[in-house]
Amino acid sequence: MIWVPLRIQTYFKKQGISGPKNKIIVGNSAEIRRLFAAAAESKSTCINHDILHRVAPLYYEWSRNYGKTFLYWFGSKPRLAMSDPDMIKEILMNTIKSSVWRRGLLRLMGWVPEIVGSIAKMLEKWEGIRGGRDEFEMDVHKELHDLSADIISRTAFGSSYEEGKRIFTLQEQQMHLVSQALRSVYIPGFRFVPTEKNTERRGLENETREAIRMLIKNNIRARENSRNLLMSSFKNQEGKEDTLGVEEIIDECKTFYFAGKETTANLLTWSSLILLALHQEWQNKAREEVFSVCGGNDLPVAENLNDLKIVNLILNETLRLYPPAAGNQLYFSLTAVHHDTDIWREDGSEFNPSRFNESRNHLASFFPFGIGPRICVGQNLAIVEAKIVLAMIIKHYSFIVSPTYVHAPMLFISLQPQYGAQILFRRISN
Ligand code: HEM
Incomplete structure (x- = not known):
């Protein structure tokens, strides 16, 4: 928790890359939250496309202090920003x-x-x-x-929005939870703790998987398409022919949606x-x-x-x-x-x-x-x-x-x- 981040920082420092000060476990999460909140509240009086300070506030702020390439910490995870x-x-x-x-x-x-x-x-x-x-x-x-x-x-x-609507609604709800999670402190393994948000997240995930499973099962065209797109063989990481299992197909459909x-x-x-x-x-x-x-x-x-x-x-x-x-x-x-x-x-x-x-x-x-x-x-x-x-x-x-x-x-x-x-x-x- 102390030595690994220190080693990583020293490694990058030797290459001339620095960044905002890392705090144990929480990293720079508090500043990241603050920068995003300030960006969301900022209002500009004229319309222009100079939007970096609003959509990438941490890059905007830190690149001015530490240069175009810098190291920051998302909880205990190091991230390298570069342009x-x-x-x-x-x-x-x-x-x-x-x-x-x-x-x-x-x-x-x-x-x-x-x-x-x-x-x-x-x-x-x-x-x-x-x-x-x-x-x-x-x-x-x-x-x-x-x-x-x-x-x-x-x-x-091969289905319509009405049929897929439940899947989109579930994914939107998941998006809100993911977005909140991305802006809070990352603690390894915390997502397995049965908090209210984690339970809600797991419930939504299970319901989404079930909805996709039903869509593939019930809709013949959907099944054909998913076979074409996903069930045909592909070259795996070792370069060998492979096929996907049902759960993997559902994963890929989720990404696709x-x-x-x-x-x-x-x-x-x-x-x-x-x-x-x-x-x-x-x-x-x-x-x-x-x-x-x-x-x-x-x-x-x-x-x-x-x-x-x-x-x-x-x-x-x-x-x-x-x-x-x-x-x-x-x-x-x-x-x-x-x-x-x-x-x-x-x-x-x-x-x-x-x-x-x-x-x-x-x-x-x-x-x-x-x-x-x-x-x-x-x-x-x-x-x-x-x-x-x-x-x-x-x-x-x-x-x-x-x-x-x-x-x-x-x-x-x-x-x-x-x-x-x-x-x-x-x-x-x-
Ligand atoms: C303007 C529209 C879109 C933009 C800007 C966009 C952008 C991207 C980017 C940047 C990635 C790479 C993510 C990474 O580096 O990990 C990505 C991956 C992906 N996109 Fe898109 N995308 C768009 C539309 C679509 C559409 C219409 C589909 C499906 C029909 C799609 C399906 C995917 C999938 C499945 C991946 C994951 C690929 C992989 O992991 O190998 N995207 N997209």
Whole structure:
């Protein structure tokens, strides 16, 4: 408890890496909690994309005192924060082992009609809300979460949001508990102590597993998909062919449900709506492109997607400024690298999608989906989904942020708008 942390600190010190003072058992947990609480309370009077102090407050604070690479302690666990692309690449490419998710989502283009159908259903609902008015206001954050949940349920499990709803609700409740746990002191083995929160966590975990088990059992298509995605053989860590057991399949389905819904919904919220509502010139450019590529077709088809180049630039710029996924061990580094003005020049905190027209110098200067063996398997699905959503919304509505919108990005497992995403829509076509 004393010697191991001391040895680790001395080891890093010799390499010129220091950090905030470690306290026995609790590490820097108290400061981490304080920094996050202060960030959540901070309000800015103007909207800008300089968000590091809000979404990665500990990186923001400590990197100023200890440099871009520093050591801090999450309870008794050491963590190395860094924003040097070479180091990050080295770690993500060479030291992290791959999980079984390496088959990828082969049927992606075949899923386009399902994705389009799901969005059309959401837009029908929006028309109901508009109720013939020229303009209407809506908090799109929840809408886009439901949409993303529906799409992941249909594409990966062959079921609908209604069927998967219980699983999403359970996962949201788990998210709250996990988020609380992440901000409290880490004590090895404490999660096995039967406290109220731990019992609740275990109950939710068991119920989620049971719900997925039933979904796989009852829904024939879900069963086929899970066989395709998960039950086929894969190469294990020793390079030998292997298959998954039922409990492992349930584990992987859980990841899939969670990873697929949260991140994509947040990408959609930031890119499709908040950022384009704030940057009308890019909204207009994207609309012109969508009309010219998709023509009179009301609904985009798979063949249109590659030609949506401006939409692609906008999505990349959103993923750079507002990287949605926080599950990554290197999250703080990810946000820091994406906002680093040494890498992205002095306008690094501005929304400028055309920067992605230039080639990048370094693989690890932009990695919203991770790098190396654990790179996100859902990235193509996420991009295809986001392109179609953007294209379909932009064809029907122009939009600005509502005067009630408060720009407050907050890290809550993934990157969310703390007070919602209130957007004013105006219908532009019938
Ligand atoms: C904008 C959307 C998304 C972002 C930004 C994102 C980001 C990421 C990142 C950074 C990782 C790597 C985590 C690590 O290093 O451990 C990851 C892993 C993963 N993602 Fe995504 N993701 C997105 C959408 C999706 C979707 C739609 C799916 C499923 C259909 C998905 C499924 C997964 C899975 C299963 C893993 C774990 C892979 C493994 O452990 O080998 N993700 N994602």
